[in-house]
Amino acid sequence: xxxxxxxxxxxxxxxxxxxxxxxxxxxxxxxxxxxxxxxxxxxxxxxxxxxxxxxxxxxxxxxxxxxxxxxxxxxxxxxxxxxxxxxxxxxxxxxxxxxxxxxxxxxxxxxxxxx
Amino acid sequence: xxxxxxxxxxxxxxxxxxxxxxxxxxxxxxxxxxxxxxxxxxxxxxxxxxxxxxxxxxxxxxxxxxxxxxxxxxxxxxxxxxxxxxxxxxxxxxxxxxxxxxxxxxxxxxxx
Numbered sequence: 077x078x079x080x081x082x083x084x085x086x087x088x089x090x091x092x093x094x095x096x097x098x099x100x101x102x103x104x105x106x107x108x109x110x111x112x113x114x115x116x117x118x119x120x121x122x123x124x125x126x127x128x129x130x131x132x133x134x135x136x137x138x139x140x141x142x143x144x145x146x147x148x149x150x151x152x153x154x155x156x157x158x159x160x161x162x163x164x165x166x167x168x169x170x171x172x173x174x175x176x177x178x179x180x181x182x183x184x185x186x187x188x189x190x191x
Numbered sequence: 192x193x194x195x196x197x198x199x200x201x202x203x204x205x206x207x208x209x210x211x212x213x214x215x216x217x218x219x220x221x222x223x224x225x226x227x228x229x230x231x232x233x234x235x236x237x238x239x240x241x242x243x244x245x246x247x248x249x250x251x252x253x254x255x256x257x258x259x260x261x262x263x264x265x266x267x268x269x270x271x272x273x274x275x276x277x278x279x280x281x282x283x284x285x286x287x288x289x290x291x292x293x294x295x296x297x298x299x300x301x302x303x
Contacts, residue, residue, distance in 0.1 A: 080234075107288055118197075118280050118293030119235065132290060167234055171288055178288040179225065182234035 078102060080183035082168050088189045089158055096154045097186045101170030108151050109169040109180060110143055119167055158190045193218040195283050197294025205302050210271055212297045214281035215263045221283040224257060224264045229278045271301045
C-alpha cells in the first residue's frame with residue numbers, strides 16, 4: 077500500500093496521560109501535515125513540515141502538543157497531560173513540495189478518546 | 192486568517208438527480224480550492240480541485256466552478272449514485288502545499 081498510514085487507529089486514554097501518534101507519509105512526499113477533526117466539523121490545521129523542518133504551527137495549538145519529523149520521513153504527534161477536549165480524530169496528510177502537483181493526501185486518522 | 196463557509200449542511204437527493212454544494216471564502220490571497228469526500232471512519236479523499244487561474248474544471252460527473260471576484264466556489268455532481276453518499280468538504284489555501292482551511296462539511300445522501 078502506498079498511501080498515508082497512521083498508527084494507532086484508535087486510542088483511549090485517561091485524562092492527564094500522555095499519548096503519541098505516528099504518521100508515515102507517501103514515500104516520495106516531502107511535506108507532512110497534521111490536522112484535527114472533531115465530530116461534525118471540518119479538519120482544522122495544526123502544523124506542517126517540509127522534510128524535517130517544522131514550517132508552520134497553528135496559533136491555536138496548545139503548548140501541550142508537540143510534533144516532530146526527525147529524519148524527514150515519518151512524524152510523531154505527542155499530546156501531554158491530555159484533557160477531555162483533546163478527544164478528536166487526528167489526521168495526517170502528505171504532499172510533494174508546493175508546485176502544481178502538490179495536492180494533500182490524507183491518511184485514515186487516529187481517533188483519540190480521553191476519558 | 193482565512194474563513195470558509197459551506198452550504199448546505201445536509202443535502203438529500205434522488206438517485207440520478209444533480210447535487211450542488213456552495214462555499215465562500217474570505218482571504219483574497221487564496222488561490223487553491225480542493226474538494227474532499229469523507230466516508231464514515233475514513234480520512235478525507237481528494238475528488239477534485241481548482242486553481243485561481245481557471246474558472247471551471249470537470250472530471251466525469253463532477254465539476255467545480257470558481258468566481259474569484261465574488262470569492263465563492265461550487266461543487267456540482269451530476270447523475271448522482273448511492274455511492275456518492277458521504278460528507279463533502281470544501282477547502283481553501285494560498286497554495287496547494289500550504290495549510291488548508293476547511294468548510295464545515297455537507298452530508299450528502301443519495302436515495303435509491
